[in-house]
Amino acid sequence: MTIFAACAALLMGLGLFGLITNPQPLRKIVAFNILGSGVFLLFGIVARRGAAAGVGADPVPQALVITGIVVAFAATAMAVALLLRLFADRGDTRLDHESAAGTESARDDCRPP
Amino acid sequence: MTDAASQSVLPVLGIMLPATGMLLMLLVGGRYVEWLALILLPAGLAVAAAIFAAVWREGHTLIYVVGGWQPPLGIALRADGLSAAMMLVTAVIICATGLFAGPQFSQPRGRPERRAPLVFWTLLLAIWAALNAVVVGADLFNLYVALELLTFAAVPLVALTGGTETIEAALRYLLFALLGSVSYLIGTVLLFAAYGTLDIALLSARVRPEPISWIAASLMTIGLIAKTALFPLHLWLPPAHAGAPAPGSAVLSALVVKGSFFLIVRLWFDAMPGLLNLAAAQLLAGLGAAAILLGSILALRQSRLKLLIAYSTVAQVGYLFLIFPLAGAASEPASSIAWTGGWLQLFSHAFAKAAMFMAAGLIAEALGHDRIAELGGIARRLPISTLAFALAGLSLMGVPPSGGFVAKWLLLLASVMQGQWWWAAVILLGGVLAGAYVLIVVGKALAPAGAAAAPTAPVSRRREVVALTVALGAVLLGLVPLQPSELLQIGRLDVHALAAR
Numbered sequence: 001m002t003i004f005a006a007c008a009a010l011l012m013g014l015g016l017f018g019l020i021t022n023p024q025p026l027r028k029i030v031a032f033n034i035l036g037s038g039v040f041l042l043f044g045i046v047a048r049r050g051a052a053a054g055v056g057a058d059p060v061p062q063a064l065v066i067t068g069i070v071v072a073f074a075a076t077a078m079a080v081a082l083l084l085r086l087f088a089d090r091g092d093t094r095l096d097h098e099s100a101a102g103t104e105s106a107r108d109d110c111r112p113p
Numbered sequence: 114m115t116d117a118a119s120q121s122v123l124p125v126l127g128i129m130l131p132a133t134g135m136l137l138m139l140l141v142g143g144r145y146v147e148w149l150a151l152i153l154l155p156a157g158l159a160v161a162a163a164i165f166a167a168v169w170r171e172g173h174t175l176i177y178v179v180g181g182w183q184p185p186l187g188i189a190l191r192a193d194g195l196s197a198a199m200m201l202v203t204a205v206i207i208c209a210t211g212l213f214a215g216p217q218f219s220q221p222r223g224r225p226e227r228r229a230p231l232v233f234w235t236l237l238l239a240i241w242a243a244l245n246a247v248v249v250g251a252d253l254f255n256l257y258v259a260l261e262l263l264t265f266a267a268v269p270l271v272a273l274t275g276g277t278e279t280i281e282a283a284l285r286y287l288l289f290a291l292l293g294s295v296s297y298l299i300g301t302v303l304l305f306a307a308y309g310t311l312d313i314a315l316l317s318a319r320v321r322p323e324p325i326s327w328i329a330a331s332l333m334t335i336g337l338i339a340k341t342a343l344f345p346l347h348l349w350l351p352p353a354h355a356g357a358p359a360p361g362s363a364v365l366s367a368l369v370v371k372g373s374f375f376l377i378v379r380l381w382f383d384a385m386p387g388l389l390n391l392a393a394a395q396l397l398a399g400l401g402a403a404a405i406l407l408g409s410i411l412a413l414r415q416s417r418l419k420l421l422i423a424y425s426t427v428a429q430v431g432y433l434f435l436i437f438p439l440a441g442a443a444s445e446p447a448s449s450i451a452w453t454g455g456w457l458q459l460f461s462h463a464f465a466k467a468a469m470f471m472a473a474g475l476i477a478e479a480l481g482h483d484r485i486a487e488l489g490g491i492a493r494r495l496p497i498s499t500l501a502f503a504l505a506g507l508s509l510m511g512v513p514p515s516g517g518f519v520a521k522w523l524l525l526l527a528s529v530m531q532g533q534w535w536w537a538a539v540i541l542l543g544g545v546l547a548g549a550y551v552l553i554v555v556g557k558a559l560a561p562a563g564a565a566a567a568p569t570a571p572v573s574r575r576r577e578v579v580a581l582t583v584a585l586g587a588v589l590l591g592l593v594p595l596q597p598s599e600l601l602q603i604g605r606l607d608v609h610a611l612a613a614r
Contacts, residue, residue: 019288019291020292025284025288029288032291032292032295035295039295039298039299039302042299042302046305046306050306060305061302061305064254064301064302067254071257071258071261071294072295074261074265075261075264075265075287075291075294078265078268078287079284079287079288079291082280082283082287083284085272085280086277086280086281086284089277090277095281095284095288
């Protein structure tokens with residue numbers, strides 16, 4: 001159990017580090033999935049800890065983790081779709097940090113009805 | 114939650130109606146989407162009004178226990194006074210946005226079918242369903258799912274026009290949101306590990322101020338702050354909100370960021386009332402104060418109208434966080450005054466910001482750009498839109514009579530009553546800065562057109578009137594009596610009794 005907990009902590013640490021420090025969106029997405037795996041492992045450990053007499057593991061965290069995995073999968077799919085579209089449009093996937101605080105970056109919203 | 118509550122099917126109807134409508138839209142496809150929206154929007158408004166009326170009349174919480182399974186085994190939906198008010202404001206703004214967006218996202222007969230209308234209406238209903246789920250959810254994991262639905266509906270709305278910048282903005286928004294959601298999820302699992310339940314009412318009785326609850330609360334708050342775009346996690350907001358089409362910006366700025374703010378309040382005031390101490394409250398409000406000042410100053414420096422409005426959202430969201438030190442302290446009646454003031458700020462900002470984005474969208478449509486320096490003469494061409502912008506601006510500044518005035522006055526009163534004068538200084542300075550950035554725009558709009566003024570495109574009068582009506586809504590909120598509202602207290606836990614326990 002302690003080994004699993006250490007593993008979960010390690011995965012979460014790695015994922016969080018990658019998510020914050022990596023400038024590339026694809027790597028951020030991968031890091032998010034590593035971080036997510038750590039959290040799901042944590043759910044598993046909580047389920048095992050909550051084991052009662054006759055039951056191998058507490059079913060509630062197991063039910064939660066399935067929902068969590070579905071949500072993480074959907075999020076990853078959406079992020080990858082956006083990334084692919086960005087790459088198709090521009091040929092690179094850098095997230096320009098100048099435009100984050102920029103003044104002239106976002107597109108004019110002037111589409112006629 | 115502690116007082117009387119009645120069983121009602123209304124809360125679940127509030128979620129299911131837009132959710133079912135969204136699926137039906139996907140089923141019927143492009144041509145009939147608008148007609149479906151025409152039926153669904155009033156129906157959803159009626160449900161929200163019914164919930165509001167029921168909570169108002171009966172004076173207690175409405176509960177729906179899903180599948181008849183009582184918590185902690187099952188999941189409950191609770192509509193207290195706050196949820197009812199949030200649902201009503203959400204419904205009104207969504208319906209106004211629908212009216213405003215009608216001509217922009219319609220499918221003219223005899224022309225090739227476009228994808229944008231179908232996507233827009235589906236996302237609008239998805240956002241509605243998710244927001245209703247956020248306000249009536251009574252279980253932290255259920256709220257996590259609702260929050261994710263909200264994000265997944267909001268992100269594509271940013272990228273709806275399909276420009277490269279908007280896709281980049283959407284991707285950045287999504288990455289911030291993912292960090293936020295996973296952080297919230299870690300907090301949830303820690304709380305479950307420690308206390309064995311995620312039901313808010315049960316948690317409020319069980320949570321003790323100990324390290325694990327502190328870590329869980331901090332992680333969840335950080336996650337939610339990233340989604341609310343509180344300083345310093347606000348970087349994604351301006352490009353995302355400025356890049357979306359005008360009706361999308363209106364919903365994103367007016368409602369979507371408020372969904373995650375609502376959860377922060379649920380967390381600190383309802384789920385863990387014993388945990389909100391002076392340091393945590395002052396830290397949250399300190400970030401809010403930094404957001405007010407920084408957001409306003411950055412708004413002043415923008416050269417494009419939609420970005421100015423987006424930075425103003427960063428600033429106005431900051432005010433909401435003043436609720437933590439002012440309403441969390443055990444000093445009646447000041448804390449009730451701050452509680453009402455904070456929520457009124459949320460509601461009036463929702464109306465004002467929706468109106469502002471709608472007006473800005475129309476101005477951009479007429480001119481073909483939204484550069485503030487070249488707005489000259491627009492007040493003559495689009496008097497109704499300019500008036501809508503100015504009225505909404507009055508509410509942001511906090512000029513009476515407007516909802517923003519009452520909200521800021523109540524917050525000011527509470528901070529002076531509690532001797533926390535530094536928040537009063539921030540509120541006043543924020544008002545002055547808001548005045549400056551609104552007046553810059555209005556002044557340019559009122560200036561005579563330059564010699565090189567481009568011809569303007571015609572703009573639908575109906576859409577202008579919708580923008581003006583929403584702005585008038587922000588002003589009318591100023592007629593709310595200047596006193597703590599009883600409705601917003603319905604179903605609240607007695608925070609101070611718990612803290613003393």
